[in-house]
Amino acid sequence: MSDSLAGTAEVEPAAAQPGAAKPSAAIPRYVEPGQPFNRDTNYIEDRITRDARDGWPVEAGRYRLVAARACPWANRTTIVRRLLGLEGVISLGLPGPTHDKNSWTFDLDEGGLDPVLKIERLQQAYFARFPDYPRGITVPAIVEVASGKVVTNNYPQITLDFESEWVEFHRPGAPDLYPEAHRAEIDEVAELIFHDVNNGVYKCGFAGSQKSYDRAYDALFSRLDWLEDRLSTQRFLVGDTITEADVRLFTTLARFDAVYHGHFKCNRNKLSEMPVLWAYARDLFQTPGFGDTIDFDQIKAHYYVTHVDINPTGIIPKGPDARVWLEPHGRETLGGRPFGDGTAPGAPAAGEEVPTLG
Template sequence: MTTEATAGQSTPGSYVEPGEEYTRDTNYIEDRITRDGRDGWPVEPGRYRLVAARACPWANRTAIVRRLLGLENVISLGMPGPTHDARSWTFDLDQDGLDPVLGIHWLQDAYFRRFADYPRGITVPAIVEVASGKVVTNNFPQITLDFETEWTEHHRDGAPDLYPEHLRAEIDEVNDLVFREVNNGVYRAGFAGSQESYEKAYTRLFDRLDWLEERLATQRYLVGDTITEADIRLFTTLARFDAVYHGHFKCNRNKLSEMPVLWAYPRDLNQTPGFGDTTDFVQIKQHYYIVHSDINPTGIVPAGPDASGWLTAHGRESLGGRPFGDGTPPGPPPESELVPEGHGA
């Protein structure tokens, strides 16, 4: 079953039939951009544009990795607004509602230029070839891994190794657990079609959050002593937890801010360059509360919670760890990519 909650999909509403369990559609365009161009898409600076809405957790991941690796001048960034119509994500934040590079109103135009009868959801993140205007891939788990492993010749000086080879098996294992029970678990609870499926998802979610609370009590990062792909994938869900998932998706055993470790851990990341400066709490709330009209038919966006708590001291430095390993923090984001004042923490 395909639903709105498919990664960054544009069709409003969940469309989970009563009594059914939400199942994510994970069939994406699997083409990859690689050094050898095996799928017809070689690594080439300036050739591609990443389309990533700030509101979407799956797209937020790609923006963070792009920032940390310093790929801003290599892969341009298009940012749709936080809401969309029945057709697709729209570039309503840009002048005249047009993406300034691709010249399109709707992301679906890039999909249809390549697949005239594309049958699935129009999702973000997506990578589009600028010259042809055709979508290349929307395979969000692979996009970040390829940024980390296929684009290394174009990483900034001091870029961290977010997917170190000696830790990949453990990173993959943790990512799989976190995806099934946390990243996707909040959606399984929020879009459940029955009390039974909701309670099952709810239990699995909080069991895994308790596991993470214990794991992160004695280590600063999820795998190893530096920031990796695993931390990025968990962060974007935790950043949305209190603002959206706790109430909107009924993940309400407790707030994240009531779990000492899982509140300190994402605050640590949020205060690390590349994380907080790509996170827009206003757009996050607008997306979920306006687009999910079946869950929130009034479209009212909550005023809270106060995001300033994300900037309070976290104390995680006491656990040691080196955020960027042997690398260095990224510089400030380009002016055109700054989170609007009042939208961040």
């Protein structure tokens, strides 16, 4: 989904950034005066499974994942796809970080067209299947290449299905990100993180009243303190390996100091001022499959340009210096096996690299 309102496309202000969509006079608002932020969690619930129960079979080359670098929810899918080695099985389309009121656009591609789907807007894939689709045009989305129709945008289920339904296409040495023995705990931890952290930062940033902001702020930092304590004695959130729970937390932590601390008023402290969580986040960032999916320039462009009711000037901050993510973290002393019995993924696929920080 989009980084703001469960994927509802936003409109940039007149001061367009490189690679941004053309500005529009119709600027949606994300802060409803007097109201708390409520995320729309209604998605296209079709699944791609081995038994094709919804009519969509697991099949190499049949689908394209559309996932903007800017979006934390889409970022989950690109991480899991990398860790499991699905790059040669499910292709990746990358919209630009900003867009107009109608849709995410492929303005980073030559001619403004996705090179596989041959469309300018993700909206076209939604309308190809649902001509009167009434909800937000969200990333991540999986599109069937041959028909050009969106299959699903149910981001929590997409990664779980990558892990459990696409097993025959996992690379040799792919880690088990959703081990059966730990699924109940992974689900429990991930649910707490979603409400208080992943979505909690948005509840702060898009709060329409002081009361709703205060409530979200307190819940956010209470949960971060809980995580700081939990991770002080164990390297990863559940068990001794990286799991789906770590993926879900990481994409919010990666954006915290660059965006949420200032832009969303999550400013009790920076992530870099929480020693355990900061070391944990750096540990994951420096793990192949995590940091090599992060583009801080696109992240900042999305938030600071598209949320015009929060940042009406569209000015993008220059800081913080992202090279701090490469500093030693020392988490190896806690033990743990990042990939379990598996191995690290190889280098990113050609054309999928992000800017280096060194």
